[in-house]
Amino acid sequence: QGAGAGRRALIVGAGAAGEQLVRAMRQTRGAGYAPVGFIDDDARKVGTVIHGLPVLGSSQRLPGIVKSYQIDAVLIAIPTAPSRVVRTLISLSREAGVREIRIIPGLDQLLNGHLALADLRDVQLTDLLGRDVVRIDTTNIGRWLSGRTVLVTGAGGSIGSELSRQIARFQPKALVLVDSDESQLFWVHQELQRGGVPVTPIVADVRSERRVRDIWARARPHVVFHAAAYKHVGLMEHHPQEAVATNILGTLAVAQMSRETGVEKFVFISTDKAVNPTSVMGATKRVAEKVCLALNGEGATQFVAVRFGNVLGSRGSLLPLFQERIKRGEPLVVRGSNMRRYFMAVEEAVLLVLEAGLMGEGGEVFVLDMGEPVRILDLAREFIRLSGLEPEKDVPIVFADPEPGEKDFEDLLTAEEGTVATKHDRIYVAQRTPMQRGDAFITSVHAVTDLLDPTDLPRLVRHLQELVPTYQPSEMLTGRVEVGLGR
Numbered sequence: 001q002g003a004g005a006g007r008r009a010l011i012v013g014a015g016a017a018g019e020q021l022v023r024a025m026r027q028t029r030g031a032g033y034a035p036v037g038f039i040d041d042d043a044r045k046v047g048t049v050i051h052g053l054p055v056l057g058s059s060q061r062l063p064g065i066v067k068s069y070q071i072d073a074v075l076i077a078i079p080t081a082p083s084r085v086v087r088t089l090i091s092l093s094r095e096a097g098v099r100e101i102r103i104i105p106g107l108d109q110l111l112n113g114h115l116a117l118a119d120l121r122d123v124q125l126t127d128l129l130g131r132d133v134v135r136i137d138t139t140n141i142g143r144w145l146s147g148r149t150v151l152v153t154g155a156g157g158s159i160g161s162e163l164s165r166q167i168a169r170f171q172p173k174a175l176v177l178v179d180s181d182e183s184q185l186f187w188v189h190q191e192l193q194r195g196g197v198p199v200t201p202i203v204a205d206v207r208s209e210r211r212v213r214d215i216w217a218r219a220r221p222h223v224v225f226h227a228a229a230y231k232h233v234g235l236m237e238h239h240p241q242e243a244v245a246t247n248i249l250g251t252l253a254v255a256q257m258s259r260e261t262g263v264e265k266f267v268f269i270s271t272d273k274a275v276n277p278t279s280v281m282g283a284t285k286r287v288a289e290k291v292c293l294a295l296n297g298e299g300a301t302q303f304v305a306v307r308f309g310n311v312l313g314s315r316g317s318l319l320p321l322f323q324e325r326i327k328r329g330e331p332l333v334v335r336g337s338n339m340r341r342y343f344m345a346v347e348e349a350v351l352l353v354l355e356a357g358l359m360g361e362g363g364e365v366f367v368l369d370m371g372e373p374v375r376i377l378d379l380a381r382e383f384i385r386l387s388g389l390e391p392e393k394d395v396p397i398v399f400a401d402p403e404p405g406e407k408d409f410e411d412l413l414t415a416e417e418g419t420v421a422t423k424h425d426r427i428y429v430a431q432r433t434p435m436q437r438g439d440a441f442i443t444s445v446h447a448v449t450d451l452l453d454p455t456d457l458p459r460l461v462r463h464l465q466e467l468v469p470t471y472q473p474s475e476m477l478t479g480r481v482e483v484g485l486g487r
């Protein structure tokens with residue numbers, strides 16, 4: 001049934017891309033593939049013949065077709081396939097024992113109508129976690145940022161550095177990068193100063209009001225993106241005072257100074273862990289969101305928060321940890337067999353943050369559509385396979401208890417919030433929850449300044465619960481509070 005010599009290939013998708021792929025195989029000398037047939041979920045195509053090759057059935061029949069036709073390679077030719085479809089196709093192919101699974105890139109590469117064989121590539125994690133391509137008209141973002149002075153805090157981190165890269169593309173008048181991590185700041189500055197935009201790196205801690213005042217007074221930013229934060233759930237359970245000092249008081253310092261110096265727009269980078277928090281990190285980020293809401297409307301500055309889940313490959317996140325363990329020949333550690341997380345490519349998250357920042361008129365908490373949550377266990381297995389190894393056989397997977405404060409599953413909204421769609425299909429607005437008057441809330445937030453001594457841990461936790469009524473502290477933290485280990 002196959003044509004020519006080579007690995008027997010089954011093409012998934014009997015549309016224009018699949019048809020072009022077969023044509024490319026036949027026109028390329030030494031293509032290495034012998035196309036056998038197609039599968040497609042459009043029932044009208046099943047049984048038809050394209051370029052002399054039959055459409056053999058739907059994707060659900062993939063394992064049987066692989067067996068009957070002795071398929072060596074599955075080639076996915078659906079440029080618009082969402083990640084859940086790609087995930088299903090990959091797991092059906094793996095189930096059928098296929099080692100070689102390749103995929104064509106997204107639609108943008110096919111717009112010229114030509115699909116070369118070289119466009120086929122190996123499956124990447126972003127195919128499984130990434131989602132439908134984000135389409136954003138960046139013209140308006142360009143109009144907003146070009147000619148403005150933009151300041152980014154936490155500019156050395158994963159989100160902050162990507163924000164800085166993308167902002168630089170829009171030709172701001174000046175880009176000010178603030179971070180307390182000098183090494184990361186150094187590298188981001190090295191990379192961006194080649195782009196022709198005036199970039200100023202400033203080593204500073206957002207917790208220092210004096211330093212923040214000095215920087216804002218000199219830089220006079222029009223737009224501030226506040227990404228500086230402590231984000232590690234487990235570590236912050238052990239160091240709650242640090243989380244409070246940076247995530248709450250640091251945000252308060254930069255937000256109040258932004259209002260004082262007449263910043264036009266302040267965009268706060270938040271997290272899904274701020275919703276019904278079970279960790280100090282999540283609770284402090286929720287307080288910071290509320291700080292932005294409380295300050296909004298008090299002056300000319302528009303305060304906007306943007307909430308999203310995990311970013312693929314960010315420093316200290318799961319995937320680099322997995323990579324490191326595989327390199328060292330160690331088993332992968334998965335916390336809880338059912339733990340699920342939302343993931344998003346950093347470039348995509350940042351584009352949506354910029355879009356939400358542009359749309360915000362002040363007082364909104366935007367929620368990014370993170371696609372579908374992925375089970376960490378499935379992710380670990382797929383990561384091992386993408387490294388050319390077999391789960392369990394080459395790389396064991398061991399289970400550990402979740403870290404203190406970690407949930408099995410993160411929500412992006414509190415139940416009482418609900419969301420309202422915006423004009424962008426991937427960005428929602430959380431409905432406002434009633435909160436005490438802005439100045440009363442800010443006074444109450446200021447009170448944590450006196451609770452940063454280790455002996456004050458019980459009072460600090462209680463105060464956080466007052467500021468975030470949905471916060472349920474972890475057993476580890478309540479245990480420390482009860483036995484007075486904070487003393």
